[in-house]
Amino acid sequence: MAATNLGSTGAEGAAPARGRKPGPAASAPCVPGAIVPGATPAAQQGAEHVTEPVAYDAILLAGFGGPEGQDDVIPFLRNVTSGRGIPDERLEEVAHHYRHFGGVSPINEHNRELKAALEAELASRGVELPVLWGNRNWDPYLNDALAEAKAAGHTKLIAIATSAYSSYSSCRQYREDFADALADTGLGDVIQIDKVRQFFDHPGFVQPFVEGVRDGIATLLEQNPDLERSGIEVLFATHSIPSTDAAKSGPADRGFGEGGAYAAQHRAVAEVVMREAGADDVAWQLVYQSRSGPPSMPWLEPDINDAIAELPAAGRSAVVIVPLGFVSDHMEVLWDLDNEALETAGEHGLAAVRVPTPGTHPAYVAGLVDLVLERVNGTPVAERPAVTELGPWYDVCRPGCCENVRLGFRPALAGIAP
Ligand SMILES: CC1=C(CCC(=O)O)c2cc3nc(cc4[nH]c(cc5[nH]c(cc1n2)c(C)c5CCC(=O)O)c(CCC(=O)O)c4C)C(CCC(=O)O)=C3C
Numbered sequence: 244m245a246a247t248n249l250g251s252t253g254a255e256g257a258a259p260a261r262g263r264k265p266g267p268a269a270s271a272p273c274v275p276g277a278i279v280p281g282a283t284p285a286a287q288q289g290a291e292h293v294t295e296p297v298a299y300d301a302i303l304l305a306g307f308g309g310p311e312g313q314d315d316v317i318p319f320l321r322n323v324t325s326g327r328g329i330p331d332e333r334l335e336e337v338a339h340h341y342r343h344f345g346g347v348s349p350i351n352e353h354n355r356e357l358k359a360a361l362e363a364e365l366a367s368r369g370v371e372l373p374v375l376w377g378n379r380n381w382d383p384y385l386n387d388a389l390a391e392a393k394a395a396g397h398t399k400l401i402a403i404a405t406s407a408y409s410s411y412s413s414c415r416q417y418r419e420d421f422a423d424a425l426a427d428t429g430l431g432d433v434i435q436i437d438k439v440r441q442f443f444d445h446p447g448f449v450q451p452f453v454e455g456v457r458d459g460i461a462t463l464l465e466q467n468p469d470l471e472r473s474g475i476e477v478l479f480a481t482h483s484i485p486s487t488d489a490a491k492s493g494p495a496d497r498g499f500g501e502g503g504a505y506a507a508q509h510r511a512v513a514e515v516v517m518r519e520a521g522a523d524d525v526a527w528q529l530v531y532q533s534r535s536g537p538p539s540m541p542w543l544e545p546d547i548n549d550a551i552a553e554l555p556a557a558g559r560s561a562v563v564i565v566p567l568g569f570v571s572d573h574m575e576v577l578w579d580l581d582n583e584a585l586e587t588a589g590e591h592g593l594a595a596v597r598v599p600t601p602g603t604h605p606a607y608v609a610g611l612v613d614l615v616l617e618r619v620n621g622t623p624v625a626e627r628p629a630v631t632e633l634g635p636w637y638d639v640c641r642p643g644c645c646e647n648v649r650l651g652f653r654p655a656l657a658g659i660a661p
Pocket residue numbers: 307308309310320323324327329333334337348349350405406407410412413482483484485533534535536568569573574575
């Protein structure tokens with residue numbers, strides 16, 4: 244169990260507050276950093292979280308996809324944004340981010356590396372499951388992975404999407420694209436696609452951030468002899484999403500407070516990371532990045548750059564930036580954090596470090612394999628590791644989960660219809 248070395252909140256899945264009686268959602272105080280008490284701990288909710296064991300015959304690694312040359316940039320952006328109402332200026336700006344790196348996003352290479360790491364981990368455990376890789380928005384597409392499955396005679400796929408939290412963009416959109424790909428390829432009657440639970444609070448995903456925050460704080464203190472811990476703020480950064488999507492994130496019947504399940508999951512994980520990193524005494528907040536959409540549409544705030552600008556007035560002289568919402572150092576991390584946010588920090592006289600994403604960290608890779616095996620084995624909910632009281636999350640998304648009110652209904656797999 245290489246993935247579960249998070250001490251008391253790890254392998255046993257027993258977060259300290261788990262026995263607490265949940266309060267009503269409506270009266271939940273919106274304290275930054277607090278786990279919203281309106282959400283009933285998953286382990287107390289029982290059997291609807293888990294499915295019967297299934298003899299899967301392949302893993303489907305489902306990525307976002309990214310361009311791999313200048314000629315790919317515009318067609319890729321069209322794939323991502325069709326029908327989304329994103330202003331042209333924003334698209335030009337984003338195209339420029341890719342152009343700056345030769346039109347190449349590192350994300351496909353990350354997924355090739357992750358696929359190889361998963362294959363090695365599976366082999367070392369004697370698990371004979373091939374890994375097929377397909378993307379939502381660029382070559383190789385999900386359709387290609389399904390064609391590969393068909394050629395090899397695989398009919399029961401368990402998908403790992405490279406996305407940890409609940410929201411339309413980070414969960415349901417993957418599930419809709421699975422349904423589309425089965426329809427496109429005419430394989431809907433032949434191939435079944437299930438999906439591992441959202442893994443935001445799986446110890447394998449959380450461990451790399453714990454190490455990163457611990458190292459980040461140590462580095463700042465080493466490099467700045469006059470710096471005290473009270474002068475440091477940890478900013479947990481994730482992708483902003485439209486507020487309407489955030490409100491619909493997670494199952495419709497659980498209360499999660501401001502920002503829905505999406506924000507609640509990030510706050511809960513951040514709190515665990517601070518505790519496990521031995522940094523309970525250091526200030527932190529959840530911030531958002533990479534906003535798009537028209538200015539008239541509300542998205543989750545504060546933006547990371549605005550938050551950084553306020554730090555000196557709060558008495559901070561150093562910042563640790565944690566890309567908590569992302570699994571690898573892709574364009575959102577390289578541009579919006581390493582380029583923009585670090586520059587903003589410099590402009591405001593702040594020392595700054597950026598923590599690594601999970602990438603192919605051994606705990607993360609082992610954790611993903613554990614997530615597949617819990618579905619193969621039908622592991623009971625009480626035995627599933629989860630470091631927050633919000634999880635372990637559902638194998639099959641609940642009715643109304645992560646709906647999108649902007650784009651209208653599309654059929655999705657691995658969920659219960661509303
Ligand atoms: C929650 C979330 C994640 C995290 C979960 C996950 O990882 O899935 C994520 C990841 C990513 N987003 C990515 C790229 C883009 N996202 C865009 C647009 C959007 N993202 C959104 C949300 C998210 N996005 C939303 C609400 C939009 C508006 C359009 C809409 O309403 O759906 C656009 C259009 C231009 C722009 O507006 O920025 C691009 C190019 C890449 C690839 C990076 C690379 O190439 O290295 C990755 C990993």
